[in-house]
Amino acid sequence: MALDLSKVKEREALPSRREPHWQRIRPGCFLGYRPSVREGAGTWIARAYDEDQRGYRLKALGDFGELPGRDRFAAAKKEAEAFVDLVESGGQTEEKVETVEDACRRYAKANPEADGRFKRHVYSDSIAKLKLAKVRRNHLKDWRQRLAEKPALVSRRKKGDRVIRPRAPSSINRDMAMLRAALNKILAPGAPDTEAAWQEALKPIRNADRQRTLYLDRNQRRALLANVAAEAEPFVRALCLLPLRPGAVASLTVADFDKRTSELSIGKDKSGKPRRILIPRAAAKLFAGQAKDKLPAAPLMMQANGKAWNKETWKKPIADAVIKAKLPDGATAYTLRHSTITDLVNGGLPLLTVAQISDTSAEMIERHYGHLSRHAAAEALAGLAL
Incomplete structure (x- = not known):
């Protein structure tokens, strides 16, 4: 058979x-x-x-x-x-872009983050097979409604109940932005207030970004490090020492760290613009230990299996450590970023400098954004040592 x-x-x-x-x-x-x-x-x-x-x-x-x-x-x-x-065809094939899925796959080739979002919310949805020539506002409006009704998964643990919550407006905005960008590469905006105005269905929700108010002080962060699994401890420690996004830390390779100058090159982050910062002695010592005996292309912060950390693998060890250390509910990897940024601001570092070293998108200060001394930033970062 x-x-x-x-x-x-x-x-x-x-x-x-x-x-x-x-x-x-x-x-x-x-x-x-x-x-x-x-x-x-x-x-x-x-x-x-x-x-x-x-x-x-x-x-x-x-x-x-x-x-x-x-x-x-x-x-x-x-x-x-x-x-x-x-x-x-001998290694050559003519790429056909006929459906919404085709447009998304073309866009995702140069945008790994978009590829993940499309896999979760587009490719398995009925809109994926819709011909681009037939895309109308009502189609995307219906897709948006399905997206908003889809619960967000908080925990992916194999044992116990799955923990879900309503999808946050900020998450909906990020998912819509990716689809809007993919379609913009192929479709011209339709006439306003008509069914051809597909782009109107993907307008972002206003005031969707919520302020992150959960803060862990240094003693709480020490408790977190004391209770996290040994495999994840270096990764979590890096988040406690630098105001970087977890994804940016996970994407670092050995070649991104210069041991001689204690400089770190950050290429994969939200803005998409590479930057180079001086890091404090504690972070440099941590990274030097992690880089030892590894090839330049290897992940700097590596799991036991040799793979880089990602959103799905760092969640569980941090969540378990939060429980063991009796820290506030809701503390995540992003809480550590918020906490280190808060310490920098409270320590008197200019907001523009904080924005530069942490790649923060702050519309209120964006027009004042300019070049700042990396040495000044390194001095401020030194105060984050646990």
């Missing part, structure tokens, strides 16, 4: 092995599935026959873990067929 990888139960019953379980999609096109040895989503592999090379070529497609199990086969099949088309 032929294997059917589209059936979730059939996939889950497959034994774990090095060689993928293959399903023939069409002549010369195969889709493989390798179950995870541990708990978690298995990985997908595409196999295409190359006439020129007289052999098969493989491509790892990932686990599509952000999609429901029932949708992963379809997503993997689509990417496998695209890979086969590329191989059969």
